[in-house]
Amino acid sequence: xxxxxxxxxxxxxxxxxxxxxxxxxxxxxxxxxxxxxxxxxxxxxxxxxxxxxxxxxxxxxxxxxxxxxxxxxxxxxxxxxxxxxxxxxxxxxxxxxxxxxxxxxxxxxxxxxxxxxxxxxxxxxxxxxxxxxxxxxxxxxxxxxxxxxxxxxxxxxxxxxxxxxxxxxxxxxxxxxxxxxxxxxxxxxxxxxxxxxxxxxxxxxxxxxxxxxxxxxxxxxxxxxxxxxxxxxxxxxxxxxxxxxxxxxxxxxxxxxxxxxxxxxxxxxxxxxxxxxxxxxxxxxxxxxxxxxxxxxxxxxxxxxxxxxxxxxxxxxxxxxxxxxxxxxxxxxxxxxxxxxxxxxxxxxxxxxxxxxxxxxxxxxxxxxxxxxxxxxxxxxxxxxxxxxxxxxxxxxxxxxxxxxxxxxxxxxxxxxxxxxxxxxxxxxxxxxxxxxxxxxxxxxxxxxxxxxxxxxxxxx
Numbered sequence: 300x301x302x303x304x305x306x307x308x309x310x311x312x313x314x315x316x317x318x319x320x321x322x323x324x325x326x327x328x329x330x331x332x333x334x335x336x337x338x339x340x341x342x343x344x345x346x347x348x349x350x351x352x353x354x355x356x357x358x359x360x361x362x363x364x365x366x367x368x369x370x371x372x373x374x375x376x377x378x379x380x381x382x383x384x385x386x387x388x389x390x391x392x393x394x395x396x397x398x399x400x401x402x403x404x405x406x407x408x409x410x411x412x413x414x415x416x417x418x419x420x421x422x423x424x425x426x427x428x429x430x431x432x433x434x435x436x437x438x439x440x441x442x443x444x445x446x447x448x449x450x451x452x453x454x455x456x457x458x459x460x461x462x463x464x465x466x467x468x469x470x471x472x473x474x475x476x477x478x479x480x481x482x483x484x485x486x487x488x489x490x491x492x493x494x495x496x497x498x499x500x501x502x503x504x505x506x507x508x509x510x511x512x513x514x515x516x517x518x519x520x521x522x523x524x525x526x527x528x529x530x531x532x533x534x535x536x537x538x539x540x541x542x543x544x545x546x547x548x549x550x551x552x553x554x555x556x557x558x559x560x561x562x563x564x565x566x567x568x569x570x571x572x573x574x575x576x577x578x579x580x581x582x583x584x585x586x587x588x589x590x591x592x593x594x595x596x597x598x599x600x601x602x603x604x605x606x607x608x609x610x611x612x613x614x615x616x617x618x619x620x621x622x623x624x625x626x627x628x629x630x631x632x633x634x635x636x637x638x639x640x641x642x643x644x645x646x647x648x649x650x651x652x653x654x655x656x657x658x659x660x661x662x663x664x665x666x667x668x669x670x671x672x673x674x675x676x677x678x679x680x681x682x683x684x685x686x687x688x689x690x691x692x693x694x695x696x697x698x699x700x701x702x703x704x705x706x707x708x709x710x711x712x713x714x715x716x717x718x719x720x721x722x723x724x725x726x727x728x729x730x731x732x733x734x735x736x737x738x739x740x741x742x743x744x745x746x747x748x749x750x751x752x753x754x755x756x757x758x759x760x
Contacts (some may be wrong), residue, residue, distance in 0.1 A: 301356070301645045303522075304598060305455055306530060306553040311647055314552065315520050322353055322360045323516040327508060327525035330367040332376040334575040335398050337559045337603060338526065338566060343599040344589055345556040345648075346524050346689055347404045352644050355588040355689045363515045364407040365508060366392060368414050369501055374490055384491055385414075390483070398576040401585040403691040409515050413507040417493045420510040421503045423483045423544050424495075432543040436473035439485035439498050443505075445478040449628070454553060455531035466740045467567040480536055505536040512550075513541060523550035527598075530555050557600040566603070574603070580649040586700075587611040589691055614658075618693060619700045621661035623681050623756065630681035636660050650690060657687055682755050701758030710744050718738065719748070719755050 301314040314320050315506050320506065326346045329339055346364070353360045367373075368388040377384040399406075413420075424441055427433035431450065435441050451459055481503040483506055486492035492499040502510075512520065518541070526650040534553065558565070561572035579588055592610040595601040636656055643652035660683040667676035687693030702712055710718075716736050725733035738748055741757070749756045 302647055303552050303554065304554050304647045307550075308701065309456075312552070316358070317519065317551065318358065322358045323507070323520035324350070324353075324362050324518065324522040324524065325512040325516055326362070326407075326449075326523075328364040328366050329395055330370055331388045331395060332370075332373040333391060333706075334397050334577060336566070336573060336575050337561075337579065339395075340402060340576050340588065341397070341522075341556055341559050341592055341597075341601065343399060343402060343404045343524050344592040344691070346554075347402075348597075348650060349522075349524070350405060350407070350694070351689050351691060352648065353687065354374045360408070361516065362407040363409045363411065363512065365511050366410060366412045367504065367507065368392070368412045369491065370504055381452065394577075398549075398580075401580060402576070402589050403585065403694060405691075408583065411511045411515060413502060413511070414509050416507065416514065417502065419514050420506055421483075421493075421495050423513075423540070424502075424506060426544050427482065427540065430543060432540075433482055434475065435497055438454070438473045439500070440473060440481050441483035441497050442479040443481070443482055443536070443540060444475060445539065446476055448543055450542070451478075451539050452535065454535050454538055457531060457535070464749060467626075478715045480505060480532065480726050482540075504556070504589060505533055506540060508533070509537050509540040509544070512537075513545065515702060517581075517635065518545035518547040518549075520550055522552045522554060524554040524556070525559055527555040548671055554597075556597045557595070560600055560602045562604050565592055579608075583608045583613075586615060586695065590615055590654075593654060593690055593692075596647070596649050596651060610623055614654075615692070615700070618657060618661050618687065619697055621664045622683060622697050623691065623701075624754075625664070625680035626677045627681040629678060630685050631675075631678040634682060635684065636679075636682060644689075653690060655688075657683060657692075660686070668725055698756075701756075703759045710741075715741065715746055715757060722748075723755065725735055 302311045303314050304310070305312045324346075329335060335343075346362075350360060350362045357522060369384065373384050373388060377387045380387060382594075392724075424433060428435075428441070428442065431444075433441055433443050438476050452462075459478055482505075483495060483497055483500050484503060485498055485500045490501070492501055512523070523534070530553075537566070538549050560566060561574070564570060564572060566573055575590070587608055588611075591603075591607055592601065594607070594611070600652065636659060640656040643649045643656065646652070660679055662674050664683065665680045667673070667679060684693050702715075722734045724739040725731075725737065741748060745759055748757050749758075
């Protein structure tokens with residue numbers, strides 16, 4: 300049975316969907332004022348794997364991941380660039396989709412934007428005011444009254460009294476309580492705004508997720524996910540808003556992925572170790588980045604370094620080499636490999652153990668080849684492709700993995716193929732000196748040849 304570590308209870312729990320065979324999942328997405336960084340990639344990959352695996356296990360999954368396309372950072376960046384905030388967000392949404400496509404991220408079932416759901420946000424705030432959970436301050440901003448929600452702190456384990464006495468709570472005389480948080484912000488001069496019962500303004504960050512998740516998934520759904528940094532205050536505030544508004548339990552299972560560190564230090568712009576996805580893609584293949592993300596269980600911290608990415612490339616070389624030249628249309632069924640793979644994934648999506656199963660398959664494919672048992676190698680190869688796909692791996696063209704882009708290197712793929720054909724012709728004519736000369740010429744260009752009977756395979760590097 301699938302077990303998920305539930306951040307709400309701080310323990311692994313047997314997963315039971317609200318509706319048989321149907322799963323409703325919401326994950327907090329990106330605030331689109333800049334290019335996505337490695338931390339975003341971790342969220343993307345972690346929950347893409349959850350999405351893929353749940354579907355592979357036969358569940359009908361509705362996966363909603365939102366886009367925050369209005370907030371203070373977006374307005375500030377748009378003003379700095381002297382452009383409309385919608386132009387800015389559209390640019391970075393398109394860039395985010397490009398990054399996701401490169402990393403093999405499947406599109407969620409729905410990708411709602413905050414600005415498309417203002418009506419729902421206003422309706423939820425109105426309900427909270429009517430129920431006595433929210434109020435309008437002297438400034439015109441509308442706040443959630445944390446003191447009215449008795450379970451505040453149940454997700455993060457934080458005591459409201461201790462939070463109030465902490466020095467980090469900024470003094471704001473507009474609030475009844477320093478813990479209260481904004482639901483609707485009055486627009487300053489020249490800021491974008493929407494009309495509301497409280498005046499021209501825009502939604503606070505927390506309320507948008509409550510409004511969009513309940514609109515698309517219902518008041519009570521199965522899984523809510525996001526980065527560990529969102530557990531408090533964002534997710535804590537979502538619970539308070541949603542449950543106060545609907546009177547129902549919000550989400551059954553809360554999942555939080557761990558942080559990315561760079562050379563054992565926290566990734567931050569101030570430390571100069573901050574990397575966007577597209578910066579890393581200039582140095583490494585997208586599948587290497589994705590593989591690297593899976594080498595640690597999603598809840599654990601993950602250390603980024605060039606050594607880790609190089610190791611990911613070498614690991615994928617082994618897997619693709621095992622698949623090279625196989626007919627992978629029919630997978631082995633009811634195998635111990637798939638059983639072990641599923642056991643690993645059922646243990647709170649333990650991807651490192653699942654990856655180990657892929658290498659067991661690769662080892663036994665090579666063994667079957669050595670024993671001339673090609674049908675067995677083909678069956679295991681198909682299974683390797685199938686299980687790899689559940690992790691978003693091994694979905695590309697096998698030869699393209701080794702040969703790279705046609706534009707990469709000093710020789711195009713077409714030129715390499717032509718030289719290989721000349722070498723084959725020379726060998727057929729028993730002109731061994733010419734064949735060796737061509738091989739040496741290709742080696743100097745970083746092209747490695749592998750002769751397999753009458754066929755020659757090649758790779759860059």
